[in-house]
Amino acid sequence: MPDFLTSALEVLIGIGLLFAGGEVFVQGAVTLSLIFGIPQLVIGLTVVSIGTSAPELFVSVNSVLRGLDSLAVSNVVGSNIFNVMVVLGSSAVVMPLRVESRLVRRDVPVMIAVSAAVWGMASAGRVTWQSGIALLLALLINSIWEIRTAREEPAGVEGAEPDVNPDQGKRGILKAVLSLLVGILLLGVGSRVLVSGASGAATYLGVSEAVIGLTIVSAGTSMPELITSLVAAIKGRTDLAIGNVVGSNLLNHLLVLGASSLAAAGAGGLQVSPLLIQRDMPVMVLTALACMPIFWTKGRITRLEGGILLALYVFYVVDQVLPRTLPTWQDEFRLVMLCLVVPAVIVVIVVQAGLYWRQLQRKRLKEPNELS
Secondary structure, three states: OHHHHHHHHHHHHHHHHHHHHHHHHHHHHHHHHHHOOOOHHHHHHHHHHHHHOHHHHHHHHHHHHOOOHHHHHHHHHHHHHHHHHHHHHHHHHHOOEEOOHHHHHHHHHHHHHHHHHHHHHHOOOEEOHHHHHHHHHHHHHHHHHHHHHHHHOHHHOHHHOOOOOOOOHHHHHHHHHHHHHHHHHHHHHHHHHHHHHHHHHHHHHOOOHHHHHHHHHHHHHOHHHHHHHHHHHHOOOHHHHHHHHHHHHHHHHHHHHHHHHHHOHHHOOEEOOHHHHHHHHHHHHHHHHHHHHHHHHHOEEOHHHHHHHHHHHHHHHHHHHHHHHOHHHHHHHHHHHHHHHHHHHHHHHHHHHHHHHHHHHHHHHHHHHHHO
């Protein structure tokens, strides 16, 4: 028991250090960028978004360097599932989320395409360093495209501009550099402590590092996204809450997985366990696909749909834990999920979409009468 308590404490300390490091890193990077005259919009769409994904990046790369490939990959997969189901779900419960047309037309389809491409790359059991380079190039292309299209639609991206007024001169530069270095230090130490604690907890509980990565580690590294989206939803900035999730998922694939693959180049690439390929990556792709009917049909995410996303994440976590706690119930649980829960979710989405289209048609019929 003392070993497990030590591991659990390491996990909590690691998450705390990662959260603090991410905040300090973003502040330093944004301040330094503003001092050197980089436009705020560009900073918001690149520096800030990369900063919020820094915990995932440091944890995954650190895992690879310690030979824990499964923890690195499961952190990415679990974070993306957590972002859609928990971050998006809890934000919608706080405030129904209105979806900007830019997200529907551009960002969500890109997220789905990248998720499917990553699953395809990993299907051979390994993400090679060549695939890592391709992912990083895709990140560069997407960032340039994001900035260009954002300039064409400035009204939809105010939230991307960071609200920072840096001190100018040498003092401001030194302060920004110090914040940047402190942030990197906290991220580095935090990732090492978290990976050590997660590995120890997995050994004690008798589960794989992948299970810990898909649950505890991914939830911990996604805390910045959760807090950012919840605060945005409370303030009524629902577009920012959704954009934060979509942008984070893209960066997890393109930046975190790409960098991790390069870090594993000496070992021939990033090894992916068959269970992740067969079970968890399909769930990741399905959660991305689930955004499309919700966004396309109504242009918003209701509290009911947010609650459903949260409930589905609970079922997902239970499915991860059940084989080790109550193995005899595993088949019955999955049968209930397949025969009852999944059809019920589909029915709710279809009914919600039908009601919305009916309301839309009535509104269109009323408009000509009002004009006449």
